[in-house]
Amino acid sequence: MAQLLVLVLAFAAGFALWGLFEYLLHRFAMHELHGRGIMSREHLEHHVAAGWTFSTTHLLSWAGMLLVGFVAWMPIGWALVGFGFGVAVAIGWAVGYFFYEYEHMASHRKAPRTRYQRWLRKHHFHHHFGHPMSNHGVTVPWWDRVFGTLETPERVRVPRRMAQPWMLGPDGELRPEHRDDYELVGTLDRTERLAQLDRARAFASIAPED
Template identity: 30%
Template sequence: MSRPQTTRMFESDFLEWFSRIHPATPFIAWIPVSSYIVYRSVSRHDLPVLGVAGLFFLGVFAWTFAEYVLHRYVFHWTKDTPIGRRIHFLMHGVHHDFPNDKDRLVMPLGFSIPLGVLFYAFYYFTMGLRVGEPFFAGFVIGYLAYDGTHYAVHHFKQTTRIGKWLRRHHMLHHHADHSGGFGVSSPLWDLVFNTMPKAKRQQSQG
């Protein structure tokens, strides 16, 4: 008997509808935001164009670290209580239980928008408008690279060496080693923090 590809997350049809998202939606929502912030940063003329570009690419790089931290410490947070199990299921457990559910492979706007507001505010108040905005614009594009990569490795046949490698890296995280492979768009921080996924789970000793 084949395993179901999806499940309900909420009894409410309204909440259930918001738990599902078309894979193009984050790009439609966030590319205009990032583009406008870059345009505004350049048009203020308080930084050279190369300075804006440099901060933008630093923001892309910063996302790779945020992706790793969020995936490792937030999405995989667990607490063995009814509420703890429910929170984990809503945040990420549903994806591990139903990894090929095409409506839940990118981040719903109900989660990405508040998260984006928090990150924007953090960069604005710690870096200031001039530096924080182009940095945040790059951060957004880094996030979109993550969402796009995540959807692609689950639903598209990978034909390039990089694509095949990223798919294998992520599938090991799903099917062999939940304690490794937290980078999806890049394995960089798995290498740095020694959490590359292993082909077989570690067997308990004794």
């Protein structure tokens, strides 16, 4: 029983460790480097494209992050506590990482389905659209709170050009269910507006309301 508790704690520690790295990598390796280095360049592209693009080197990042878990954290946990502890830390880390990858991608592609997903989108899109030095955590707010970069606006201002397709109805305006969380700002020229309507309609036919 005590052993099981230690493994659960190790898993939780690995999961929390990922959250800290998510924050540090996003803040320092992606934003503070201002486009120097592949991670930063791809991340700035992700911002410029309003989140519709995802890095094509994901297989590399997947492998890299698994490697960090099993080559760095696992031996440290093994040396400090024991083999099982080391493995559980590495698994917690990997689960934290893939959870981040999935939830981040979903935030740009799908409307929220849970309170947590609704929170994550507001938190992350405030960062995306005009406040890149705040909300560096994506899946948890803890580290933004610790480092003083947490911002929780009542409504997130989204430039019309960058509205995520799931936010918009077939008329190109915010769907009523998202109006408490977001407001659209700025204007579109005719070509941009047509392109956006196409995206919103394509999205509506891929992901019908259920």
